[in-house]
Amino acid sequence: MITSLQNARVKQVVRLRQRRHRESDGLFLIEGYREIRCAVDARVGLKVLYTCEQFFSHSDTRKLVRWLGENADISIEPVSRDVFAKISVRENSDGLLAVAPSPAWLMNDMHVPPNGLFLISTATEKPGNLGTILRSADAVGVDGVAVCSAGTDVLNPSVVRASLGTVFSVPVVRAEPESVRAWIKRHGIWSIAATPDADRLYTEADMVGPCAILMGSEHAGLDGEWLNSSDERVRLPSVGQADSINVAMAATVMLFEARRQRGSRRTS
């Protein structure tokens, strides 16, 4: 059992909270029973699983740890309460924290089915908002989400958490804006920019064919390059305060509108 707060592995885990260390080490953190289950279901390989029994709160935690020990190429490391408190990112942890190699989610690997529905998060800043966008994308069954590097890192532990693990169940890529725009053009995907300055309402956009919904940042919205490259600009109706709807709620509304237009074919 690791009990020293000075242990080199403990220090490495703490480093992975920062994007630059995740990028240089090619590793990221997944904390929590539910999130780790989602990652395992999505075949994300785990390298190390840190466990602390005192924090176990989910009834199936021991079963999952045992299963991983028997079936996965993983190192399982029990740690003391103090060490776990140090490496844990969230409040009310449930005693599981995994280190996993960053998936090579590449734009050109994204599968494009006929009439595919995509969401492009060009610059979402808040982890909670990006997590919510991923949850909505999961609920409506999008074919993929592209997260541009200008925004928060989709492998940020708070995004993994806020997404409730849907970051692993939705096809996600991390990409530069240029490669996303080239990909959209190459596949003949209709791009719909969500921007409060548009004349048309989002309900007037045709989201039945292959399309990508473009969402900007919380404060500045979509930048000029995204707006100029888009095929159509739409807005949500608002009779209230100018900015009462945030980017995550706007994305949620647009994704469910796309699902409504497409009918209940694929919905449960």
Added chain:
Amino acid sequence: MITSLQNARVKQVVRLRQRRHRESDGLFLIEGYREIRCAVDARVGLKVLYTCEQFFSHSDTRKLVRWLGENADISIEPVSRDVFAKISVRENSDGLLAVAPSPAWLMNDMHVPPNGLFLISTATEKPGNLGTILRSADAVGVDGVAVCSAGTDVLNPSVVRASLGTVFSVPVVRAEPESVRAWIKRHGIWSIAATPDADRLYTEADMVGPCAILMGSEHAGLDGEWLNSSDERVRLPSVGQADSINVAMAATVMLFEARRQRGSRRTS
């Protein structure tokens, strides 16, 4: 200037974080330039405004304080940095915190226009979710929101904050479930329960006539009494994880669907 952390008024402000003290004192807290502006615009009377210049961050703060001093029946109390840090509820405060008498928001005072659209928050637990529901209600221009006492208090400082002040711009009432149900029946309002167990999709509900959307708690959803009393039960489509959509997202989607069905008559 109040500089003592032991000052009786300072202690009273801290007490008001708790619902039972808000209820016994008939007072609540409004923190932040934006939220206080919304309250003033909505003619919520303020009793005391605590100010701390060192935290002022909005360019119009001094103008607002001066205006209140000249035009409102309010006591303006500058406090020291330490005192403000003690009474402040939020992170990154902007140096303004007001105490206001709790509005007498009563069910029977709610104006019911023809084809009114209402949202009933029967038991929302998390302040952030209730705040988001109020923001969406503001955006689509609902005619009223009823917040039942089973959930979090709508005058909780975190709700006021998360609503970005829309708690003051949307017609809100606080009520017991029985009086909300009686009011719905009396006004011939069609009540639509959002519940994952429904057969029908929310898009099949007719939300053009007078209607109320019923939302339950984060964990248990709507209770049996609400489900049995409702005219119709609907669900959101989901192909993803069972609970990937939370109550605030579901309310937002349903409110925008109502707005879509009603056309853009009232939208800007």
